[in-house]
Amino acid sequence: MTSQPDRGTRSVTVLARIADDRVEALRKTLREAGTPFAHVPGVHVVRLVVVEDVVAQVRPAVWRWKARLLDLVVHAGRGPRPDRLPHPYLLLTATVDGPQERFFAGMRALGPQADAIWEHCTGYPGSERAAGFVRFFVERSQRADYTFAGAPGGTVGELREAAGMRRRLAALAAEGNAGRVPALTTSGPAPVPQRPRAVVSEALRLGDIQGMVLRGFGHHHAAAHLFLRFAGPDAARSWLGELAPRVTSAAEVQERPNRALHLGLSHAGLAALGVTGAELDAFPDEFRAGMYAREAALSPGRGTGPWAAPFDRPGAVHAVLMVSATTREILDASLRELRAGTGPDAGVTVAGEIRGDRLLADRGGRRTFVEHFGFADGLSTPKIDGYDEGAGDELLPPGEFVLGLPDVDGDAAGRGIPADLARNGSFLVYRKLEQDVAAFRETTAAVADRFEGGAGDVAAALVGRAIDGSSLERCPVASHVRRANPLGTLPGGIRLSRRHMMLRRGIPYGPELPDGVPDDARERGLLFLAVVGDIHRQFEFVQTQWMADGNVFGRGGEQDVFTTAGGPGARVLVEGEPPAYVPIPRPLVTCRGGEYFLLPGLTALAALAGRTGR
Structure with missing residues (x-):
């Protein structure tokens, strides 16, 4: 297993049920003893917070007039509803030097x-049992989407604000200890350590990714995705052994195959x-x-109700074979x-097949890729240090997308996953998103008379870009584009946005519906593919905190x-x-299924194929 680096400053978050x-x-x-853990060697900042059954959402005491007007329009003057939790929790947040296990041992x-505090939490074994003590905290540790500014650059006010933003824990606490901590947004994580470009470039093993x-592969205009099921390990490994040498590596991309x-x-x-349980x-x-x-949680109020085969039950898809x-x-x-090999x-x-095709249209005087609602697509993508x-801030550490390499925290992405499975691999988020083009056109036309530019302006306001992909002079605060990447508009600025970026690799599916043509009831939409190094911090955070929740944008329960x-x-x-309201009488986009996949490195694929029963 890949061990956590022994040096460096990192955040530690523990959520234990009281x-x-x-x-x-x-x-x-806590009132009488304070926080004794501040005296543990290597601690920069530590705080304990009791998260109660009801977490109130605190509104600011002083408002700017625009913010007050927006609040009146959105909430009608009523306060936001509280987030109800099934049980109370004790939250420990800290910034420490070295691995978290060392900090836990120091607490012991x-x-x-230590006993006087943690004995109030269920499952606490006591400090006399070394292995059990550390395991108690490791099992309740969450990968936090923040880093306290314990070094120069962070103020006491920022630290207190971060520890006080407890309402973000409501969704996690409702799941118990199985979930992970949503972001407690501060002024941003610590700066990404600067590394010599030559070292980073050498770490990107293009022939193995x-x-x-x-x-x-923007020059590929056609694609097909085959969803597979394996009947047994021996036959599946034999098949994989034949397939693995044909998988395209990053080293081949430059040749434009x-x-x-x-x-x-x-x-x-x-x-x-046949991968082992451990x-x-x-x-x-x-x-x-x-x-x-x-x-x-990803699609509140809908869940898997609209999902269709082959995604209509848990674990129904074992592999996806993507051909372009x-x-x-x-x-x-x-x-x-x-x-022929299946x-x-x-x-x-x-178990299933979906075909995709690039859609081309004239936008802004040039031919460009578009999606079914007609907007230019694929205009921007994160850049990777050592490759682009x-x-x-243009460049992201390679570990944001490639496991085993440094991520924005300076940790090895995917640490804890066995190296022979993780090295040079990535996670793939796959979602089949059906687009209701007729509904989109009806929605924008219904309020077109309220906008100077008619239905086109309505559509641009919802998307956050003009139809040709150009930026709007004033991008609406909760438009789709701004939700996906708030840039510097939220507390934490660009450093916050850097923590939640993805490499999008999607392609449309289904036939176009020409302008003026009635709905033909045929399936069309987007095969959303995103490459990430951390599914929770990148995809799930954006989906649950920015797309499905409007609170951080001052929009209450309004969704994307x-x-x-x-x-x-x-x-x-x-x-x-x-300001104007745009009614959305029926969903414009519906998820019809999806899955999380590992994109193993080519060496890992060969090793999986060569395994014998254990």
Whole structure:
């Protein structure tokens, strides 16, 4: 297993359930004893907070007139509803030097002082049992989406603000200890350590990384995704042994091949290949659970109700085989060849297939890729240090997308996952998003008379860009583009946004619906593919905190219209003089299924194929 680096400053977050009848006793202990853990060696900042059954959402005492006007429009003067928790929790947040296990061992050395606090939490073993003590905290540790500014640059006010933003814990506490801590936003994480470019470049083993991780194959205009199931480990490994050498590496991207092949494996797929239980348990919670189990939080109010085969039950898809090509003819030839190697005799069956095609249109005087609502797509993507040209905040550490390499925290991405499975791999977020083009056109037309530019301006306000992809002079605060990447508009500025970026590799599916043509009831939409190094911090954070929740943008329960919003009574506020509501009577986009996959490095694929039963 990859160990946590021994040096460097990192955040530690522990969320432990308090026994229901012990809250007042714990409060009394904290008032009298304070926080003794501040004396543990290597601690910069530490704080304990009791998270109660009801977490009030505090509104500012002083408002600017625009903020007060917006609050009156959105909330009608009523305060936001509280977030109700099923149980009280004790939250420990700290910034420490070295690995968290060292900090936990230092807490144990306090003996009775530690016991006096943690004995009020369920499952606490006491400080006398060294292994049990550390395990108690490791099991309740959460990967935090923040870093305290314990070094120069962070103020006491910022630290107190971060520790006080407890309402973000409501969703986690409702899940118990199985979830992870949503972000407690501060002025931003510590700066990414500067490394010599030559060292980072050397770390990117292009020949071992799947090609789609570093490039999107924009010259490929046709794609097909085959969803596979494995009948048994021996047959599946034999099939994988034949396939693995054909998977396209990042080293081949520069040659602009006319076809490409990539393979993703779900947690259920790794199990079907015979990966051991201990290895499977080392993967992050969200990957182990699978997207089906997470969808209730990702799509509030909908869950997996609209999902269709092959995603209609947990673990139904073991692998996704992604083929792309410059032409349909080349794609079809590749598919015939790949399908010939599957079937009941091969122990690998095709559970489903989706085809995608690039859509081209004239936008701003040039031919560009568009999605089904007509907007230019694929205009910007994060740059990777050591691979792309750029400087400063333009470049993200490679570990944001490639496991085993440094991420924005300076940690090795995917630490804890066995190296022979994780090294040079990535996580793939896969979602089939059906777009209701007729509903989108009806929605924008219904309020067109309230906008100077008519329906086009309505659409641009909802998306956050003009139809040709150009930026708006005043991008609406809660538009889709701004929710996906708030840039410097939220506390924490650009450093906060850097923590939640993804490499998008999607492609439209289904036929276009020309302007003026009635709804033909045919399926069309976007195959959303995102490459990340941390599913929770990157994809799930953006989906749950920025897309499905409007609080951070001052919009209460208002959701993004292109991911979760829509239905009776749903509406979106568009700023202006005066502001206007856009009703969303039915969903514009509906998720029809998805899964989390591992994109193993090519060496890892070969090793998986060569395993024998254990």
